[in-house]
Amino acid sequence: MDQSEHGIRTDFKEDMTYGDYLHLEKLLDAQQELSGHHDETLFIIIHQVSELWMKLILHELRAAIRHIDSDDLQPAFKQLARVSKIQEQIIKAWDVLATMTPAEYMEFRGALGNASGFQSFQYRLIEFTLGYKTPHVLAIYEKDEKLHEELLDAYRSPGLYDAAIRKLARSGFTIDLDVLDRDPEESHESDASVEEAWKEVYRNTPRHWELYQLAEKLVDIEDWMQQWRFRHMKTVERIIGFKKGTGGSSGVSYLKRVLDHSFFPELWAIRSEL
Ligand code: HEM
Known part of the structure; x- marks a missing residue:
């Protein structure tokens, strides 16, 4: 076996290397610039x-929903906290992109x-x-059956906030049946019974400590999401001023x-009432 002078292995003819494990050949071959312009590399990599961070966000969100549904809140808190940390990372990424000027982008x-x-x-x-x-947005993915199916599945499934609201109901709060049986294909609309429940959680935090923690984790995620959007x-x-987007929007x-x-309107509304 080949050893470097520090005793570190250098013979990997048979064994898996770092690059093999991470499929770096594939990953680092995926930056295919179309214009030959220097700054396009930044645009692709950002x-x-x-997208890589989004993959991990989804992985954590799905696990958090499963944990909330099985009344196992501690692991869900850890996963939601990780989501917030990733969000912080992708917000910082805008600083790197902002080094690209309008003239460079136009190239x-x-x-x-x-x-x-x-x-x-x-x-x-x-x-x-x-x-x-x-x-x-569903129609965009019709040309790829697998993606379309996966998106449809998420579209038809209850989300993170539904899991939190079901948890409120299981904890003894009265939640309107219309909310508990709502059509998951619709976006959540603010509801008075949910607002009342969260208000009670915030008014008596020692008694509802876990739900209070859950609420604050959701507020973190929405806060970061809005900061990302901003x-x-x-x-x-x-970079482009008020020009139209490449996707055709204003x-x-x-x-x-x-x-x-x-995303979680009642959690924002109650803040004016506490
Ligand atoms: C020079 C850099 C960028 C420009 C000029 C730009 C521009 C735009 C514009 C104008 C839209 C609206 C749709 C359209 O008409 O195209 C949009 C949507 C979007 N962009 Fe960017 N973008 C940039 C970078 C990024 C980056 C780095 C990401 C990270 C993944 C990103 C993710 C998105 C997403 C997810 C939407 C959909 C937002 C929504 O519908 O709520 N963009 N972008």
């Missing part, structure tokens, strides 16, 4: 890194055609898992509108 924007983050499959999966259901919108304004005006959507 999207790919964001390769034409090569993108109609491709846009609007078509990000995993971003929609995250929104669906958080309970924000936008049926108009930084995206501002970075886009910095651009910054569309991204500002999306900011109005709240």
